[in-house]
Amino acid sequence: MPELPEVETVARDLARLVGGATIHTGRIIRAANLSTPDTETFARAIAGRRIEGVRRRAKWVLVDLDGGLILMVHLRMTGQLIVLPQSATPDRYVRAELQLNDRRVIRFRDVRAFGRLALVARRADGSPSRSLDPRDDAALSGHGPEPLEATFTVSRFTSDLKRRRGRLKSLLLDQRFIAGLGNIYVDEALWRARLHPLATAASLRAAEAERLHSAIVALLTEAVAARGSSIDDYTGPDGDGAMQERLAVYQRGGQPCLRCGGVIRRVLLGGRGTHFCPRCQPLPRGRRAAGSKRDLMPTATTRRGPRWSEALTEGSAGATAAERAAARRRAVRLGGAR
Ligand SMILES: [Zn+2]
Numbered sequence: 450m451p452e453l454p455e456v457e458t459v460a461r462d463l464a465r466l467v468g469g470a471t472i473h474t475g476r477i478i479r480a481a482n483l484s485t486p487d488t489e490t491f492a493r494a495i496a497g498r499r500i501e502g503v504r505r506r507a508k509w510v511l512v513d514l515d516g517g518l519i520l521m522v523h524l525r526m527t528g529q530l531i532v533l534p535q536s537a538t539p540d541r542y543v544r545a546e547l548q549l550n551d552r553r554v555i556r557f558r559d560v561r562a563f564g565r566l567a568l569v570a571r572r573a574d575g576s577p578s579r580s581l582d583p584r585d586d587a588a589l590s591g592h593g594p595e596p597l598e599a600t601f602t603v604s605r606f607t608s609d610l611k612r613r614r615g616r617l618k619s620l621l622l623d624q625r626f627i628a629g630l631g632n633i634y635v636d637e638a639l640w641r642a643r644l645h646p647l648a649t650a651a652s653l654r655a656a657e658a659e660r661l662h663s664a665i666v667a668l669l670t671e672a673v674a675a676r677g678s679s680i681d682d683y684t685g686p687d688g689d690g691a692m693q694e695r696l697a698v699y700q701r702g703g704q705p706c707l708r709c710g711g712v713i714r715r716v717l718l719g720g721r722g723t724h725f726c727p728r729c730q731p732l733p734r735g736r737r738a739a740g741s742k743r744d745l746m747p748t749a750t751t752r753r754g755p756r757w758s759e760a761l762t763e764g765s766a767g768a769t770a771a772e773r774a775a776a777r778r779r780a781v782r783l784g785g786a787r
Contacts, residue, residue, distance in 0.1 A: 451524045451683050453596070453629030454672035454692060457505050459530055462686035463512070463555075464503040466532045471499045471550040472514070477566070479544040482559065484567040486581060491568050494518065494581065495547070507592045507628035511577060519577045521567040521588065522557065527682040528564030531556050560682060592628040596665050597673070601627075607658040610650045617653075617661075618646035618718055630665070633678055633699045636724045638664045640698045640708075645732035646723050652736045671695070698724040 451459070475495035477488040486494070498514035505511065510530065512520040522530060535552045545557040545566055557566065570583035578585040594601045606627075613620055620626050621635040630638070639646050641664035644657060653661070677683065677690035680700070684690075697707050702715030702724055711728030 450526050450631050450681075451528070451677070452508065452631035452634050453505075453669055454634070454675070455677035455683050455685070455690065456508050456510060456524065456629070457673050458676045458685040458690060459524070460503045460505040460510050463510070463530060463532070466686055467500050467549065467553070467555060468502055469500065470553070472496065473548045473550050475545070475547045477545045479562060482544045482557070482562060482564055482566055484565055485579075486568060490581075494568055495520070506577075506589050506595070507624055508631070509589065513571065517571045517583060518581075519569050519571050521565075521569060521577055523565040524683075525559075525561070525563035525565065527561040528557065528559040529682065529684060530686055531558060532686050592624050593626045595628050596630070596669055601662075601666070603659050603662045606662045607653075607655060610653055610658050610661075613650040615650055616647050617644055617650055618723055620650050621665075622721075627665075629669075632721050632723075633680070633696065634665075634668060634672065636699050637696055638668050640725060640730060641668060643729050645730045645736070646718060646725050647732055648736045698726065700724065 472495055475492055477483045477491055480488050483491060495514070495518070498516060498518060501513040501515055503510065503512050508523060510522040510524070512522070514520060522528070524530075532553055532555055535548065535554050537554070539546065539556060540558070542558045542560045542562075543556045544559050544562060544564065547555040549555065557564065567577075567588070568581070569588060570578040570581050570585070572578050572583050572585075572587060574587075576590075577588040579588045594605065609626065610620075613626065615623075617639060618635055621630050621638070622632070636646070638661065642657070642661040644653070644661060672678065672690075672692045675690055675692040675695065676685055676688070678693040678696065678699075679689035679691075680693050698713050700722075701713045702722075704713050705711070706713055706726040706729060709726060709729045711726050713724055714727050715722055715724050717723070
């Protein structure tokens, strides 16, 4: 699923490719993808609008149109925004299209069809409204801070963490806490900051919160520069990203940690694959929330590597004495393979 760096890339590509162009006609092919207004009002309202610019808020692409409108697009799982010559034949996954005056077309292609489009008014402060009425409430007001903006400071982040009870992984995925992160960059940021995904947020020391803050900012900056990670269906309007080649833990379960050589673990956490290095992201006893150990057990269907307890090696930080003894026995059994 596209996250901040991918959506930022889509917005920048579109701004460069179609900024200044005028929409001749707009057509919603699959009505269920459009949140607001109805398809006829959409077609009537968008025709003849000039594209003033394209930007991103959280994981939304915001296309600013003249006359005070914003076309909002959320790519969800498999959505793509592509710019093509009008003559290009659409396939059956195209859910909406905007014909431009210059013989090009912007297509919203979405295989799984979970993506979202909405045409709304621009409010006085520039933010999208919930409807075509600019006096309506802001559409994205429930989102947390943008991690690449100056308002995302260490002190704000540290005090936000202190006040939360959840575990780091779920908290960082929560768009109300911080905007734009998803499964890939949460796992990567936690690995960079050497923090366990199950550690409780409130237990972080100031130095650790600072480490996590700078890991998030550096990682996202790097990922935006690399045009995001082209994993699964993601591609930018102007081509693929390269960040997938630089990911340290995501989808590397069972492979050696790039920092310590330990084995990267993949477990299911809240139904999502979670990747971490048990050796350099230890979970001290005092930070284990109730049920942590159960959460670390992978399910049979998604099992890719050894179980958590088996992945512990003799030197594993965060392991109990019994777990270390078991790891030692296992090592002997395996003939010291590790
Ligand atoms: Zn490691």
